[in-house]
Amino acid sequence: MSADGMNYAPIGKQAPVVAPGEFAIAAVGLDHGHIFGMCNGLTEAGASLKWAWDPDPQKLDRFVNIFPQAKRARSEEEVFSDPEVKLVAGACVTSERCALGVRAMDAGKDYFTDKAPLVSLKQLEDAKAAVARTGKKYAVYYSERIHVETAVFAGQLIDEGAIGKVVQVLCLGPHRLNAKSRPDWFFKKANYGGILCDIGSHNVEQLLYYTGAKDAQISFARTANFSHPDYPELDDFGEASFIMDNGASGYFRVDWFTPDGLQNWGDGRAIILGTEGFIEQRKYMNLGHHHGPSHLFLANGKQETHFNLAGKVGYPFFGQLVLDCINRTENAMTQEHAFKAAELSVKAQLQGDAQSGR
Amino acid sequence: MSADGMNYAPIGKQAPVVAPGEFAIAAVGLDHGHIFGMCNGLTEAGASLKWAWDPDPQKLDRFVNIFPQAKRARSEEEVFSDPEVKLVAGACVTSERCALGVRAMDAGKDYFTDKAPLVSLKQLEDAKAAVARTGKKYAVYYSERIHVETAVFAGQLIDEGAIGKVVQVLCLGPHRLNAKSRPDWFFKKANYGGILCDIGSHNVEQLLYYTGAKDAQISFARTANFSHPDYPELDDFGEASFIMDNGASGYFRVDWFTPDGLQNWGDGRAIILGTEGFIEQRKYMNLGHHHGPSHLFLANGKQETHFNLAGKVGYPFFGQLVLDCINRTENAMTQEHAFKAAELSVKAQLQGDAQSGR
Numbered sequence: 001m002s003a004d005g006m007n008y009a010p011i012g013k014q015a016p017v018v019a020p021g022e023f024a025i026a027a028v029g030l031d032h033g034h035i036f037g038m039c040n041g042l043t044e045a046g047a048s049l050k051w052a053w054d055p056d057p058q059k060l061d062r063f064v065n066i067f068p069q070a071k072r073a074r075s076e077e078e079v080f081s082d083p084e085v086k087l088v089a090g091a092c093v094t095s096e097r098c099a100l101g102v103r104a105m106d107a108g109k110d111y112f113t114d115k116a117p118l119v120s121l122k123q124l125e126d127a128k129a130a131v132a133r134t135g136k137k138y139a140v141y142y143s144e145r146i147h148v149e150t151a152v153f154a155g156q157l158i159d160e161g162a163i164g165k166v167v168q169v170l171c172l173g174p175h176r177l178n179a180k181s182r183p184d185w186f187f188k189k190a191n192y193g194g195i196l197c198d199i200g201s202h203n204v205e206q207l208l209y210y211t212g213a214k215d216a217q218i219s220f221a222r223t224a225n226f227s228h229p230d231y232p233e234l235d236d237f238g239e240a241s242f243i244m245d246n247g248a249s250g251y252f253r254v255d256w257f258t259p260d261g262l263q264n265w266g267d268g269r270a271i272i273l274g275t276e277g278f279i280e281q282r283k284y285m286n287l288g289h290h291h292g293p294s295h296l297f298l299a300n301g302k303q304e305t306h307f308n309l310a311g312k313v314g315y316p317f318f319g320q321l322v323l324d325c326i327n328r329t330e331n332a333m334t335q336e337h338a339f340k341a342a343e344l345s346v347k348a349q350l351q352g353d354a355q356s357g358r
Numbered sequence: 359m360s361a362d363g364m365n366y367a368p369i370g371k372q373a374p375v376v377a378p379g380e381f382a383i384a385a386v387g388l389d390h391g392h393i394f395g396m397c398n399g400l401t402e403a404g405a406s407l408k409w410a411w412d413p414d415p416q417k418l419d420r421f422v423n424i425f426p427q428a429k430r431a432r433s434e435e436e437v438f439s440d441p442e443v444k445l446v447a448g449a450c451v452t453s454e455r456c457a458l459g460v461r462a463m464d465a466g467k468d469y470f471t472d473k474a475p476l477v478s479l480k481q482l483e484d485a486k487a488a489v490a491r492t493g494k495k496y497a498v499y500y501s502e503r504i505h506v507e508t509a510v511f512a513g514q515l516i517d518e519g520a521i522g523k524v525v526q527v528l529c530l531g532p533h534r535l536n537a538k539s540r541p542d543w544f545f546k547k548a549n550y551g552g553i554l555c556d557i558g559s560h561n562v563e564q565l566l567y568y569t570g571a572k573d574a575q576i577s578f579a580r581t582a583n584f585s586h587p588d589y590p591e592l593d594d595f596g597e598a599s600f601i602m603d604n605g606a607s608g609y610f611r612v613d614w615f616t617p618d619g620l621q622n623w624g625d626g627r628a629i630i631l632g633t634e635g636f637i638e639q640r641k642y643m644n645l646g647h648h649h650g651p652s653h654l655f656l657a658n659g660k661q662e663t664h665f666n667l668a669g670k671v672g673y674p675f676f677g678q679l680v681l682d683c684i685n686r687t688e689n690a691m692t693q694e695h696a697f698k699a700a701e702l703s704v705k706a707q708l709q710g711d712a713q714s715g716r
Contacts, residue, residue, distance in 0.1 A: 167584045167595055168611065170530075172629070174636075219713075220578035220599050222607060226525045227633040237525055239607060241578050241599055249580060249597060251609060253526065259635040261661040267636075271530070275585040277617040278532075278625075280645060287638060288655045288664030297646045303619040306646030355577075 008265070009037035010147050010315070016046025017319040023326065024084045026051035026109075027067070028076055029092025029100050030059040031183065034114040038089045038141050039067055041318035042112070047087070051079045054092075080107035087112055087325055091141075094198060095191045098123035105136040110325045112139040116201040117342050119193035124343055131335060135328075139321055140338045144173065144202035144268060145209060149313035150281040150296040154272060157279060158210060162300060164276025168249040169210045171203040172269040176258035179231065187231045195223055195235035197349040199254045204348065205341035207242055207250030210272050214336070216242040216250060216344055221352035228256070235358070240348040263290060276300055366623070367394035368505050368673070374404025375677040381684065382442045384409035384467075385425070386434055387450025387458050388417040389541070392472040396447045396499050397425055399676035400470070405445070409437045412450075438465035445470055445683055449499075452556060453549045456481035463494040468683045470497040474559040475700050477551030482701055489693060493686075497679055498696045502531065502560035502626060503567060507671035508639040508654040512630060514671075515637060516568060520658060522634025526607040527568045529561040530627040534616035537589065545589045553581055553593035555707040557612045562706065563699035565600055565608030568630050572694070574600040574608060574702055579710035586614075593716070598706040621648060634658055 025047045027039055031054075043049055053073035054060045064070050073079045079088065080103065088104040090097060091114035098118040101111040117140040118124055127138050145151040158166060185191035192198050207216065221240040228236050236257065242250035258266045268283040277300030286295045294310040320332035352358075383405045385397055389412075401407050411431035412418045422428050431437045437446065438461065446462040448455060449472035456476040459469040475498040476482055485496050503509040516524060543549035550556050565574065579598040586594050594615065600608035616624045626641040635658030644653045652668040678690035710716075 163617075165585070167582075167613075167615070168597070170611065172528075174631075219580070222577070222599075222601070224525075224605075224607075226605070227523065237607070239526070239599070239609065241580075241597070241609075243580070247582075247584070249582075249595070249611075251597065251599075251611070253528065253607075253609070253631075255525075255631060257525070257631055257633060257636070259521075259657050260659045261635070262657045263662060267657070273532075273611075273613060273615055275615060277619070278615070287657065288662050299617050299620045299625070299645065301618045304621060304646050 008034065008143060009040055011040055012044050012315045014044050015314060015319055017322050018046040018326070021048050022046070023086055023322050024048045024050040025087045025089055026053065026079045026085045027063060027070060027089050028053045028079055028104070029090035029096070030054040030063050031093050032091040032114050034141060034143060035063065035089065035091035036066060037143055037147055038091065038112060038114065041147060041315055042089060042322065045318035045322045047322055050085060051082065053079050080104065080109065085109055090114065093185045093191050094193050095119045098127050101138050102126055102130040105130045105134040105138065108134070108136070110137040110139065112141065112321065114141050115143065116193050116198050116345060117338065119197055119346065121346055124339065124346065128339060137325065137335060138338065139333065140342070142202050142205040142341065144283070145206050146317035147315055148283045149294045149309040150283050151206070151270065152315065153296055153307065153309055153313045154270065154279050154281055155209065157298060158272065162298060163272065163274030163278055166211050166248055166272055166274050168251070168273040169207045170271045171206055171252040173199050173203055173252060173254040174258045174266040174268065175199060175256050176262070176265040177256040187234050189233040194349040194353060195238035195254050196221060196240055196352050197345045200238055200240065200252065200348060201341055201345035203252035203254065204344045206270055207244065207252065208337060208341055211244045211246060211248040211250060213244035213246050213248065215245040215340060218344065218348050218351055219243055221348040221355060223349065223352035223356050223358055238352055240352065242344070366392065366501060367398055369398055370402050370673045372402050373672060373677055375680050376404040376684070379406050380404070381444055381680050382406045382408040383445045383447055384411065384437045384443045385421060385428060385447050386411045386437055386462070387448035387454070388412040388421050389451050390449040390472050392499060392501060393421065393447065393449035394424060395501055395505055396449065396470060396472065399505060399673055400447060400680065403676035403680045405680055408443060409440065411437050438462065438467065443467055448472065451543045451549050452551050453477045456485050459496050460484055460488040463488045463492040463496065466492070466494070468495040468497065470499060470679065472499050473501065474551050474556050474703060475696065477555055477704065479704055482697065482704065486697060495683060495693060496696065497691065498700070500560050500563040500699065502641070503564050504675035505673055506641045507652045507667040508641050509564070509628065510673065511654055511665065511667055511671045512628065512637050512639055513567065515656060516630065520656060521630065521632030521636055524569050524606055524630055524632050526609070526631040527565045528629045529564055529610040531557050531561055531610060531612040532616045532624040532626065533557060533614050534620070534623040535614040545592050547591040552707040552711060553596035553612050554579060554598055554710050555703045558596055558598065558610065558706060559699055559703035561610035561612065562702045564628055565602065565610065566695060566699055569602045569604060569606040569608060571602035571604050571606065573603040573698060576702065576706050576709055577601055579706040579713060581707070581710035581714050581716055596710055598710065600702070
């Protein structure tokens, strides 16, 4: 795992669900380092990474250096016209992700995009229309749940009834800014979408997932730039409260204030309160101690338990996604859920910006 | 410390600021176990506990058993008419605290009440009028900050600039219900005031204190009874968001869902995000580990530090309060601050109840 959240790329175990060559994929749009995590997950699930493409030769060099099995395409069209390619994984500039997906789906491919999957309600309409028109998938890499072992395990615990009925999910998503390492588009709101849309989308997805809700009302949202005047379009802080359609509460805070002395890029937490107990995830580190990632704490009617889950849970999302593409099922994540998280993230951003006059 | 939050009564060190007999106090109104913590703090600061009074002889028995130096009064009037008594400490039923305070102040005593100090805006007016009329103090035992060593130390760190400018304070105040051990009034909203007014007031006070704000807007508030149909007037969940008058954000959640397997009555946290670092307080326990109370984690530009503060910080509030009463200063806490926390707690309760239709 990189110390930089932008390049968070967990390595799991080989758990192929298909034979070599049976499910070919391509990486198109390499602007965000999440593409490495996405391709790690898919190739561990048995996908064959056949092509890579980005208009920037340096990004392409870096990618094929890490994934040498990928052929350097000469154009996006070369990838899209290959009938062997079943799925296109993309992590281009956030504002371009929807257009890339629509092109990929129109070329007959399923699409797997980095989060945020889109930055506006108009793009959401376009994406939904493309899904309806093509029958293809617009899947999303909400990595802070699907590519985090505590997050996967928390879902399993809730399903088993370990904490009763979930009444609140509260997520903290701090990130290290590393401003000088970031590309220009990262600081342009039209490109990155705003903090609630961008890293907020991880959290909205978790609120929906852990509460089991299908939708939510946004009770309150706020964005701010507290201390980065050199980057006026950067939201360095965001928060939002939700009342889920099943009555549970949801709250999250995201920020770019991880200090340099922290062992990792962010002390991400998710605290899930149930009627019969609660769960705390310390996803990437255990604050104050160098114990590595993947700490989950469960308290219920019997006891408190500290689970160190590193290497013990795996990432079932990727194998499920590969099989979903083959079988046209929705076991990894429903399209409705992926779009709803995006919708609420964009709406929270609009509400937060309006609140703050940003 | 008791395992029951209702009887949370930390024992500190003897740190007298006055000579024996120099500052006499009385305990009047013994309904809530917080009276023990209040009297611990004051007597450690050198106050002489001269009288105790409650109309319930059993409560009086229990109290003088623990504080044998206190004489059993025969009436409230006996206490109030003693000119030696400088301060009346009270923890009666929440809805009666304002009236007790007004009587005490009109009798020429300073007043130190358990939180919540009052349950309505009308009571706030009455309390403010009594302060103006008598020149006496209406001090409040916001124990989750003033009687918690991590909370005191966090304030010191912020004052030293350890985390830069505070941009958000987020508090979690879970409590164990122990419904069968609670008196009837505890479940009557007119008496306890609602969860945001009651245990919420601890948290509002912390938001004001750690952000250094004088006032705040309530952005969102919610109360709920998720799973206690036998106690319909109990709010088992509450949350509220604030924008402080200096721009910082504040959020807290309170609840009565501490599960029986937890080592303590509640895993209270306060997470303070600054522009140059952050602080996490694990006030009463370190989840998953039996390390006792008083854990504070500081992350800043240099490092992460885990402080175990048990017995190391003390509770300066009490000595300051005694001296404030003698010198008519406001070093422990200003009257304005104590009332503002109460005001915002009551307003959050009203807003939360309206939101929820409760």
